[in-house]
Amino acid sequence: AQSVAQPEDQVNVAEGNPLTVKCTYSVSGNPYLFWYVQYPNRGLQFLLKYITGDNLVKGSYGFEAEFNKSQTSFHLKKPSALVSDSALYFCAVRDMNAGNNRKLIWGLGTSLAVNP
Amino acid sequence: DAGVTQSPTHLIKTRGQQVTLRCSPKSGHDTVSWYQQALGQGPQFIFQYYEEEERQRGNFPDRFSGHQFPNYSSELNVNALLLGDSALYLCASRMGGRTEAFFGQGTRLTVV
Numbered sequence: 001a002q003s004v005a006q007p008e009d010q011v012n013v014a015e016g017n018p019l020t021v022k023c024t025y026s027v028s029g030n031p032y033l034f035w036y037v038q039y040p041n042r043g044l045q046f047l048l049k050y051i052t053g054d055n056l057v058k059g060s061y062g063f064e065a066e067f068n069k070s071q072t073s074f075h076l077k078k079p080s081a082l083v084s085d086s087a088l089y090f091c092a093v094r095d096m097n098a099g100n101n102r103k104l105i106w107g108l109g110t111s112l113a114v115n116p
Numbered sequence: 117d118a119g120v121t122q123s124p125t126h127l128i129k130t131r132g133q134q135v136t137l138r139c140s141p142k143s144g145h146d147t148v149s150w151y152q153q154a155l156g157q158g159p160q161f162i163f164q165y166y167e168e169e170e171r172q173r174g175n176f177p178d179r180f181s182g183h184q185f186p187n188y189s190s191e192l193n194v195n196a197l198l199l200g201d202s203a204l205y206l207c208a209s210r211m212g213g214r215t216e217a218f219f220g221q222g223t224r225l226t227v228v
Contacts, residue, residue: 034216043120043206043219044159090158103149103172104217106158 002027002095006107013081014115021076021110023091032094033074034104035065037087044090050074061085081114088112118143122207122220129197129227137192137223141209147171148190149217150182151206159206165190194225202227 003026013019025031032051036044048059055067065076076089091107121140129135141148147166151159161174165184179195188209194201204224208217 036219041204041222041224043122043221044208046216046218049216103161103164103174106161108158 002093002105004091004093004105004107006089006091006110008110009108010111010113012113012115015083016080019078019081019085019112019114021089021091021112023074023076023107024072025074025091025093025105026072027093027095027105030096032096033065033067034092034094035059035063035074035076036090036092038090038109039087047076047089081112083114083116086112086114120145120207120209120218120220122205122223124223125221126224127226129225131197131199131227133197134193134195135197135225137194137205137207137225139190139192139207139209139220141188141190141207142218145209145211145218146188147210147212148184148188149208149210150190150192151208152176152201153204153206153222155203162192197227199227201225 005024034049035047038044047063048057050057050067058064063078067074088109088111090109092104094104120142123138149164150162153159162176163173164171168184181193184190204222206222207220210217
């Protein structure tokens with residue numbers, strides 16, 4: 001079955017320190033992977049995606065993510081966190097071998113708190 | 117480019133009533149998906165429309181129905197509202213399967 005796991009409900013990091021938000025996935029075929037961020041009472045904003053090619057993907061606001069096929073992971077990273085990065089982060093996967101069932105599968109989200 | 121727009125932004129309805137939410141996709145996008153997001157939860161897929169037809173559906177009852185118009189805009193209808201239908205309803209649009217989805221700001225529905 002297709003699934004996405006974000007093992008941490010909350011991540012706390014000091015401003016200026018590197019941050020990592022973890023995501024692992026399970027699909028039967030080739031995954032398309034996405035990270036979105038959600039600020040309070042707002043819709044989701046696209047950060048970055050992995051479709052094919054380089055395993056290290058760079059996205060908006062200085063975020064990047066590394067696709068690791070052997071570990072079925074797609075962790076989100078940023079070298080130096082900002083207080084304004086505090087938000088809810090969602091990982092999502094689309095199984096491109098799922099025929100007519102190519103909907104996005106979402107993780108439950110990780111709340112990132114960056115402390116000044 | 118206006119991006120994905122949803123209306124209304126907030127709505128209060130009474131149990132048993134019916135509600136219609138509207139979504140205009142980002143310019144050039146032809147696929148629209150609807151999600152329900154309860155407080156503190158991730159988005160739950162309701163259904164997806166492409167070429168004016170429902171193509172995929174999540175685990176939602178028939179009280180949830182939708183429509184896509186020739187201009188690719190979409191409506192989500194919910195009948196016989198329950199208190200548990202209170203949530204943020206998100207519309208997302210995309211073009212093709214390789215691209216990311218763009219989300220609207222959402223409609224906050226409160227059922228009292």
